[in-house]
Amino acid sequence: MNIANEMTYLATDEQRQTIAYVRAKDLQGRVTEYFAKDSPLTKDQIAKAEKRRMDCIDCHNRPTHIYTPPDTSVDRSFAAHRLDINLPFLKQQSIAALTGQYATTDAAMQGIAKTIESFYETKYPDVSKSKQPEIRSAIEELQRIYKLTFFPEMKLDWKTHPNNIGHFYFPGCFRCHDGNHVSPEGKVIPKGCDTCHTVLGQQENDVNITSTPGLTFKHPVDLGDMTAVNCADCHTGGVSP
DSSP states (O other): OOSSSEEEEEESSTTSOOEEEEEEEOTTOOEEEEEETTOOOOHHHHHHSOOEEOOGGGTOOOSSSOOOOHHHHHHHHHHTTSSOTTSTTHHHHHHHHHTSOOSSHHHHHHHHHHHHHHHHHHHOHHHHHHTHHHHHHHHHHHHHHHHHHEEGGGTEEGGGSOOOSSSSSSOGGGGTOSSOEEOTTSOBOOOOGGGTOOBOOEEETTEEEEOSTTBOOOOSSOOGGGTTSOHHHHOOSSSOO
16 A cells, blocks of 8 residues: 555556556655556656546545456355356356347347356256256346346446456556566566565465465466466456456
8 A cells, every 4th residue: 555655657548557657755755756668658758748646546446336247246146045056067157148248238138048048958958957947046147147237238347447456357456566667776666465465374175275474375276387467367257268
């Protein structure tokens, strides 16, 4: 949290998702300027451009009108027992149904029903016959979710309203804390998890994967040479990449 420093920045897009320049002024009046390495702007262009003084809503930009990502909505429905965990591959198919391309809400209602029904009829015909009430209930729940988070007639959905708190589904913190903003002296705005977080413990499938507070965050899946990517590159809220 940059509550002690005076922060000014330059965004190159209307939603302030791409930050080309950051200026930090500490309590002693010392100024450090950071420039995005991949920005096409020259230093002269940056100097002449209008800057924004960072305030609360630069991160806390979604206090209401929360549009929940599809995978989170589906997880919550499972937790509330509105979706049957015994239906095979229901989460996968639910997200596929919710993220389909639909021109209207009516088309979405029909498309969601068709996606779920066709999957079980084709892949699990026995389940399709024996679990009709559960399948019908799942369709109704997914249609309910869709109506809360997708508005095709208005060309609006959860993706059109970035949430800058955190960095899971949108760049958020990584707009600046990406390891890509460097001062002329070589100082880098850090990207490491421990810049903002102290990991007190982690669990995966009820098994502790860290045991000592303050350890480095360990991703549940071995990312190999993908450790440099941001969370939102994979966590799209919809179908996995």
